[in-house]
Every structure is written in structure tokens, then in C-alpha cells.
Amino acid sequence: MIDWFQSLQIEQNERDIAQNKSAQRNSEGHLGVLEEKIDSLYIMTLAALELLHEQGVTKMQIMNKIEEIDLRDGKVDGKLAQPTQCPDCGHRISKRRSNCFYCGARINGLSFNR
DSSP states (O other): OHHHHHHHHHHHHHHHHHHHHHHHHHHHHHHHHHHHHHHHHHHHHHHHHHHHHHTTOOHHHHHHHHHHHHGGGTSOSSOSOOEEEOTTTOOEEETTOSBOTTTOOBOTTOOSOO
């Protein structure tokens, strides 16, 4: 009886290991996509900063604008806005989104001039 139970536990553990390996591979794929997006955003940010510098905008002016934008949601935390809920499906979403990631519903109030 104990051997049978141990055998079942071993089989379950082997299934769990296989599922975890699959989840790990999936996560690694998502990580790669996120790294590519970060690299792309970094290049765009550098280009924008260099263009601003060429136009005579100082580093202090840029830093002040970053702080001003960061404070739009009421706190200096490096985030633009706190998450909210989709009015249609109720999932938590960022206020920066114009549409719900989950159901596609239009999110009102998105503005670059907050």
C-alpha cells in the first residue's frame, strides 16, 4: 500500500516538474519580448533626449518636466498613473491604456494633457 502511494506521489511530482518546465520556457519567451520592448523604448528615449538637447533644452528642464509628469497622479513614484478597473469587465488596468487589455473596451479619460 505504501509503495502504491509513493508511486502515485512520484508520478504527480513528475507531472508537476513537466508543467513547471513548460511554464518556465513560456516565461522565458515573454521575458525576451519584454527585453526587446525595453531596448526599443530606450533607443527612442535617447533619440528624444538628443533632439531636445540639440534644440537647446537643458538637462534640468527635462528633469523638471519628468518630475512634473510623475506628480500628476499625486506622488513621485516613477509611475504615471495608478491602475483602475475596466468599466466593462472589471479587470485591473493601467489608466494609461486607451482600451482594456482583456476585453478591448474603450477607456474614457485617457489624455496626454492631464
